[in-house]
Amino acid sequence: MVFDNLLQTVVFGLIEGSVIAVGAVGLTLSYGVTRFINFAYGEFLTYGAYLTVFLAAGVFGMSLPLPVAAVVALVLVGLLGVAVSRVFFEPISDRGALPLLITSIGVSFILRNLLQGWVGVSAKQLPIPLLRRQEYFGIRLTHLELGVVVAGVVTMLLIHLLLQRTMLGKRMRATSGNRSLAEVAGIDTTDVIRQTWFISAAAGALSGVLYAVLFAPFRPGVGFEYLIVIFAATLLGGIGRPYGAMLGAFFIGLAMNFGSTYLSANYTRAYAFIILVGVLLVRPEGIRGGEF
Amino acid sequence: MALLTGWASFLVAVATIGCIYGLLTLGLNVHYGYTGLLNFGHVAFFAAGAYASAIVTMPPPSTVTNASYELWLNLPMPLGFPVSLAAAALVGGVLAFLIGLTSVRLGTHYLAIATFALAGVFSDVLVNEAWLTNGSFGMNSVPKPGRAGLTADEWQLAYLAFAALSLLVTYLVLERLVNAPFGRLLKGVRESEAAAKTLGKDTNAVKLKSFVIGGMIAGFAGGVYAHYLGSVVTAQFVPHVTFTVYAAMLLGGAASNTGAVVGAFLVVAFEESTRFITTLYNWIQSTLPDALSGVLPALFGPLPNNPSFIPSMRFVVIGVLFVLVIRYRPEGLFGDPAEIQALGEEED
Numbered sequence: 347m348v349f350d351n352l353l354q355t356v357v358f359g360l361i362e363g364s365v366i367a368v369g370a371v372g373l374t375l376s377y378g379v380t381r382f383i384n385f386a387y388g389e390f391l392t393y394g395a396y397l398t399v400f401l402a403a404g405v406f407g408m409s410l411p412l413p414v415a416a417v418v419a420l421v422l423v424g425l426l427g428v429a430v431s432r433v434f435f436e437p438i439s440d441r442g443a444l445p446l447l448i449t450s451i452g453v454s455f456i457l458r459n460l461l462q463g464w465v466g467v468s469a470k471q472l473p474i475p476l477l478r479r480q481e482y483f484g485i486r487l488t489h490l491e492l493g494v495v496v497a498g499v500v501t502m503l504l505i506h507l508l509l510q511r512t513m514l515g516k517r518m519r520a521t522s523g524n525r526s527l528a529e530v531a532g533i534d535t536t537d538v539i540r541q542t543w544f545i546s547a548a549a550g551a552l553s554g555v556l557y558a559v560l561f562a563p564f565r566p567g568v569g570f571e572y573l574i575v576i577f578a579a580t581l582l583g584g585i586g587r588p589y590g591a592m593l594g595a596f597f598i599g600l601a602m603n604f605g606s607t608y609l610s611a612n613y614t615r616a617y618a619f620i621i622l623v624g625v626l627l628v629r630p631e632g633i634r635g636g637e638f
Numbered sequence: 639m640a641l642l643t644g645w646a647s648f649l650v651a652v653a654t655i656g657c658i659y660g661l662l663t664l665g666l667n668v669h670y671g672y673t674g675l676l677n678f679g680h681v682a683f684f685a686a687g688a689y690a691s692a693i694v695t696m697p698p699p700s701t702v703t704n705a706s707y708e709l710w711l712n713l714p715m716p717l718g719f720p721v722s723l724a725a726a727a728l729v730g731g732v733l734a735f736l737i738g739l740t741s742v743r744l745g746t747h748y749l750a751i752a753t754f755a756l757a758g759v760f761s762d763v764l765v766n767e768a769w770l771t772n773g774s775f776g777m778n779s780v781p782k783p784g785r786a787g788l789t790a791d792e793w794q795l796a797y798l799a800f801a802a803l804s805l806l807v808t809y810l811v812l813e814r815l816v817n818a819p820f821g822r823l824l825k826g827v828r829e830s831e832a833a834a835k836t837l838g839k840d841t842n843a844v845k846l847k848s849f850v851i852g853g854m855i856a857g858f859a860g861g862v863y864a865h866y867l868g869s870v871v872t873a874q875f876v877p878h879v880t881f882t883v884y885a886a887m888l889l890g891g892a893a894s895n896t897g898a899v900v901g902a903f904l905v906v907a908f909e910e911s912t913r914f915i916t917t918l919y920n921w922i923q924s925t926l927p928d929a930l931s932g933v934l935p936a937l938f939g940p941l942p943n944n945p946s947f948i949p950s951m952r953f954v955v956i957g958v959l960f961v962l963v964i965r966y967r968p969e970g971l972f973g974d975p976a977e978i979q980a981l982g983e984e985e986d
Contacts, residue, residue, distance in 0.1 A: 382747075383750065434961060437965065441968075444746065447746075447747070448888065449960060449961055451957075452958065452964070454957070456954050456958060458953075459950040459952075459954045463947045466913045466944035466945070467946045574758050577754070610766075611765070613762055614761055615755075617667065619758075619912070620754075622755065623741075626740075626748060626752065
């Protein structure tokens with residue numbers, strides 16, 4: 347019985363870890379090429395979840411099946427990411443990290459509150475039925491929870507292939523490693539950065555959709571509140587390091603679920619942070635040093 | 639007879655809140671403007687001060703509805719007022735010391751996130767530890783000092799005078815401090831930590847001191863706020879407060895105390911003015927000739943009819959302010975461009 351409960355907690359930790367991992371990898375990819383932590387990143391999660399709901403519910407004139415709605419939402423948020431970068435960040439990209447960081451807070455305020463002003467603060471949820479948990483090898487899961495893990499793992503795999511096997515991935519790694527050197531080598535780094543913004547924002551949107559699947563209902567502040575958790579995973583892995591972010595995400599997911607199950611469910615975010623601060627004190631560069 | 643009606647009462651309220659935000663901004667300016675510490679958890683110190691004031695002055699829970707707090711001192715007004723404010727500053731300082739102890743030595747990004755997160759954790763504590771804070775019901779019977787002997791309007795004016803005086807004194811003390819050797823040390827740490835270390839300065843200790851001073855000012859502001867509203871609720875202490883204070887500081891000019899105060903008043907005024915958006919919209923609509931009456935709705939659509947529209951637009955304004963100031967006038971209204979230059983540089 348005790349063991350069952352333990353196993354179940356591990357599984358829930360891994361499920362939530364998948365949601366965090368998708369978001370953390372997206373955030374860290376954009377940090378890799380832009381060199382600032384984007385506080386507006388949480389809004390990509392929010393917009394992903396809301397656009398999916400709206401597209402599925404026919405707010406824009408036609409109602410799409412949920413998976414299609416989610417894919418369309420990812421693309422739209424990806425484009426939003428590129429637009430945000432062009433309008434707000436590119437014009438001051440030569441001014442160092444601090445102005446970019448502070449601008450990103452302004453951008454997050456604008457995006458979040460425009461949405462909230464439009465849709466109000468009432469909670470929304472995805473049109474998905476409540477499912478009964480099935481037994482798989484003694485672990486109780488719904489199909490959706492299983493789906494979230496699969497989506498998370500597939501995303502990790504795709505990002506791994508992108509970074510290691512494609513020209514864009516190589517350009518991204520080069521830009522991240524040394525932008526001026528990449529420039530000299532003939533890489534159009536501005537273009538690389540835009541493409542990275544697209545991927546990063548779309549990953550954020552996917553994380554938001556997965557979050558909405560697991561933890562309905564949600565409000566316009568959802569992404570901003572969850573940002574803390576994603577930051578924890580990102581920092582734990584060392585900012586700018588996709589593989590570290592994945593590892594950090596599962597670590598944080600486990601910590602949060604173990605804390606909620608065995609200590610107190612009121613402090614879920616705090617467990618993520620106690621771990622983070624502990625790690626930072628010992629290893630300020632995160633658990634996984636090394637190259638992008 | 640009401641002394642203050644309509645506009646006058648509105649202006650007095652805005653000015654009082656402006657003074658409180660002025661204090662908060664002065665505190666943050668010690669952290670960010672003078673020492674270069676990117677503190678994204680300022681609201682935690684503000685909340686700590688407000689709760690400290692509430693706890694030392696709240697009446698026994700048996701006399702209050704929906705009370706579940708177990709700690710109260712019920713200090714009598716007005717003599718308890720200075721004690722309450724001192725407690726607020728002290729608790730703000732202690733919290734800053736604790737958070738600073740773990741965080742000040744972290745680099746810019748890590749510090750920003752650590753303080754942002756620790757403030758989030760602190761707000762979870764406020765919501766969950768109802769024995770101390772009365773949970774999300776809040777502490778709603780914080781006494782208003784001197785209220786008994788005055789009419790409502792007189793008290794509003796008297797409290798505004800007190801808030802303005804607090805702001806002035808804090809401003810003068812800080813002006814003195816930043817021009818003293820200690821102030822130069824803070825700036826030295828901001829400009830080059832390596833250089834300060836080479837000169838034998840313990841930079842982490844300097845940062846920690848800066849953190850505590852700013853935290854105490856924010857805690858004090860919390861005390862002033864608690865006794866002004868007579869009520870302290872967790873929902874007041876959200877990250878938006880931190881970033882509103884940032885907006886004020888950046889607009890006024892980082893590393894300028896005058897800028898901090900002016901910025902705070904401007905931002906509070908900006909925020910309050912958004913409540914007139916609907917009025918303005920309807921006024922423009924009604925004064926336009928009939929032929930043009932379709933233009934505005936066509937451009938903006940009908941204004942969304944939900945209660946969160948105006949509060950949301952208020953924060954959109956703050957967001958736009960961030961973007962515009964950083965892009966077009968990074969030194970703000972009163973800042974020194976040379977000092978801001980140093981803030982943007984990152985040491986690896």
